[in-house]
Amino acid sequence: MSGQLTIVGLGPGPAGWVTPAANAAVAAADVMLGYAPYLARLTPRAGQIFEASDNREELQRAVRALELASQGKRVVMVSGGDPGVFAMAAAVFEAVEKNPGLANDFDIRVEPGITAMLAAAARIGAPLGHDFCAISLSDNLKPWEVIERRLRLAAEADFVIALYNPASKARPNQIRHAFRILNSARKPETTVIFARAVGRDDEEIEVTTLKEAPDALCDMRTLVIVGSDATRSLRGNKGRIWVYTPRSARGK
Amino acid sequence: MSGQLTIVGLGPGPAGWVTPAANAAVAAADVMLGYAPYLARLTPRAGQIFEASDNREELQRAVRALELASQGKRVVMVSGGDPGVFAMAAAVFEAVEKNPGLANDFDIRVEPGITAMLAAAARIGAPLGHDFCAISLSDNLKPWEVIERRLRLAAEADFVIALYNPASKARPNQIRHAFRILNSARKPETTVIFARAVGRDDEEIEVTTLKEAPDALCDMRTLVIVGSDATRSLRGNKGRIWVYTPRSARGK
Numbered sequence: 001m002s003g004q005l006t007i008v009g010l011g012p013g014p015a016g017w018v019t020p021a022a023n024a025a026v027a028a029a030d031v032m033l034g035y036a037p038y039l040a041r042l043t044p045r046a047g048q049i050f051e052a053s054d055n056r057e058e059l060q061r062a063v064r065a066l067e068l069a070s071q072g073k074r075v076v077m078v079s080g081g082d083p084g085v086f087a088m089a090a091a092v093f094e095a096v097e098k099n100p101g102l103a104n105d106f107d108i109r110v111e112p113g114i115t116a117m118l119a120a121a122a123r124i125g126a127p128l129g130h131d132f133c134a135i136s137l138s139d140n141l142k143p144w145e146v147i148e149r150r151l152r153l154a155a156e157a158d159f160v161i162a163l164y165n166p167a168s169k170a171r172p173n174q175i176r177h178a179f180r181i182l183n184s185a186r187k188p189e190t191t192v193i194f195a196r197a198v199g200r201d202d203e204e205i206e207v208t209t210l211k212e213a214p215d216a217l218c219d220m221r222t223l224v225i226v227g228s229d230a231t232r233s234l235r236g237n238k239g240r241i242w243v244y245t246p247r248s249a250r251g252k
Numbered sequence: 253m254s255g256q257l258t259i260v261g262l263g264p265g266p267a268g269w270v271t272p273a274a275n276a277a278v279a280a281a282d283v284m285l286g287y288a289p290y291l292a293r294l295t296p297r298a299g300q301i302f303e304a305s306d307n308r309e310e311l312q313r314a315v316r317a318l319e320l321a322s323q324g325k326r327v328v329m330v331s332g333g334d335p336g337v338f339a340m341a342a343a344v345f346e347a348v349e350k351n352p353g354l355a356n357d358f359d360i361r362v363e364p365g366i367t368a369m370l371a372a373a374a375r376i377g378a379p380l381g382h383d384f385c386a387i388s389l390s391d392n393l394k395p396w397e398v399i400e401r402r403l404r405l406a407a408e409a410d411f412v413i414a415l416y417n418p419a420s421k422a423r424p425n426q427i428r429h430a431f432r433i434l435n436s437a438r439k440p441e442t443t444v445i446f447a448r449a450v451g452r453d454d455e456e457i458e459v460t461t462l463k464e465a466p467d468a469l470c471d472m473r474t475l476v477i478v479g480s481d482a483t484r485s486l487r488g489n490k491g492r493i494w495v496y497t498p499r500s501a502r503g504k
Contacts (some may be wrong), residue, residue, distance in 0.1 A: 021266070090382070115409075118337070131388060
């Protein structure tokens with residue numbers, strides 16, 4: 001029997017945001033691999049094996065997935081959000097490249113998912129309504145100078161900026177460095193959104209400004225969106241705050 | 253009875269990529285508004301009204317949605333992809349802002365969807381595996397100089413670049429201008445992906461280089477992804493080409 005490897009995005013959390021295609025891949029799997037909290041969202045059916053791993057072990061997990069699929073297993077590798085955005089799909093293809101021959105006898109598929117910035121944006125309006133970029137602030141895998149350079153150029157380009165992995169216990173201060181850089185290039189009133197645990201029971205969304213942003217609570221489960229010059233806030237029904245970036249842009 | 257307006261993302265096309273939350277909103281609607289080809293994907297249930305409109309009429313459609321919701325209707329506004337990415341959600345909030353009072357008596361919700369770049373990326377591997385940006389090449393709503401400036405800065409930042417609305421009958425040459433700009437800032441071997449009609453029967457994905465990109469077929473249904481310096485191609489099972497951008501980046 002020929003194996004198969006599907007890298008699946010489970011979205012930010014709620015079942016209502018998991019695509020039917022992702023669910024079908026999960027249902028058909030012999031073995032499920034993934035970071036423990038993502039596997040914990042799923043209920044194994046009889047005969048299905050779950051192999052949880054830690055979140056620093058992405059490359060080992062990817063190689064393990066290739067080995068199991070090459071043995072004829074239907075393997076699903078789960079990611080939160082979308083597997084192609086700062087997640088497992090790139091790790092799997094890196095493992096394919098580093099282990100020539102291991103992935104020659106089975107098909108690989110990627111099932112997209114709702115990535116954190118889309119969910120966060122939907123909750124607060126339409127802040128990504130115009131040109132935007134996504135930057136991971138984690139310097140586990142890239143030097144801080146690269147991050148800093150991209151932040152400066154993104155600010156200069158007046159992109160809306162989605163910041164993934166803004167902070168962790170090991171890196172509590174990077175988001176403050178990032179805000180310092182952005183503060184030097186964007187006006188202090190620029191809208192900033194802190195979207196924490198989107199789609200979960202403890203979801204919390206804070207809208208503030210670049211000037212005030214360094215004081216906001218920010219952790220591993222937070223996605224930060226920094227507006228462009230055009231990003232606007234307005235009050236809706238029952239005083240609710242909406243943030244959106246207009247579809248049109250003026251020249252300088 | 254209190255009305256409601258939900259702006260729903262239907263993803264790139266296949267039913268397997270429509271979230272359960274989007275389907276639930278569609279099922280509960282009294283009135284569905286949208287660009288005709290998106291409404292054509294849905295089957296009205298008894299008692300449901302479909303109002304199709306042209307794709308240049310976004311603001312009028314948004315005002316109409318607010319009017320119907322203020323009359324107590326459960327209104328769904330459909331978008332392809334994700335409603336917050338170059339789509340209807342920003343138009344709705346623009347209409348709310350321009351029509352004070354009209355949206356005071358009902359709730360608005362946004363239901364995220366799989367946006368084109370995530371679907372295109374999934375089909376070809378993981379090209380968005382590292383820092384990236386999304387730029388719309390349509391100059392209906394912004395001057396070309398803004399687009400040009402963002403392309404230059406995005407190239408300088410070494411972002412992977414997703415180009416939405418790369419060409420239309422009215423704008424056949426903008427994508428060529430874009431490639432000229434990118435060619436002057438990035439190496440000619442940079443990977444470029446043309447993902448056409450992703451998820452449809454006539455889906456077609458072409459992988460080429462920045463040097464050859466101006467000769468590729470590109471239309472309204474195409475999403476273009478331009479790799480970073482780090483983006484790589486490799487051959488998988490049965491000669492299939494995969495493209496991915498590694499999770500790690502080196503300094504300059």
